[in-house]
Amino acid sequence: MAPPAFGLDANATSSQNAAIEQKLRLEQALKGSASWFVTIAVLSIVNSILSMSGAGWHFIFGLGFTEIVDAIAHQVGSAGIVLDLIINGIIAGVFVLFWNFARKGQKWAWFIGMGVYLLDGLILLLFKDFLSAAFHAWALYRMYSGIKLLPIIENLNRASSTGTISSSL
Secondary structure, three states: OOOHHHHHHHHHHHHHHHHHHHHHHHHHHHHHHHHHHHHHHHHHHHHHHHHHOOOOOOOOOOOHHHHHHHHHHHHHOHHHHHHHHHHHHHHHHHHHHHHHHHOOOOHHHHHHHHHHHHHHHHHHHHOOOHHHHHHHHHHHHHHHHHHOOHHHHHHHHHHHHOOOOOOOO
8 A cells, every 4th residue: 555645746746747748738839829920921922922923822821911012022033032032031020020929929929910910911901902901810810819828827937836746746
């Protein structure tokens, strides 16, 4: 028969493992929601390449900002193509930065990134690109699901730092 202390340790270890497992699942979901930023960045670059190559279509996932830059670049001519890639690369790079910090739980990256994407969606509405604007709304909803996880993860991190939950197995 096991001593009573052994049973208590087993219960404590079991609850710690469950809390660690929950934290890992939440962090994975947070990273999944943050991945919208990098997806948008990559597909915006793809849209710019499609635009420069003369394709008559684009992904609805991209940014209206980059479409504006593409349209201006076409008017400028061959010099505009280089500027198009540079400017759209910078815009996409900003979204990659949002992704990098958002997946680490930085609130500012979520709020600023989503604010910029919301503004981008409003620009698309001005140009009557309703399908892309609708996708923006969907992506913002999916990003919002990541923001909702931040307080839960912070509470788990706080409990872990006070010793309530062990962070190592």
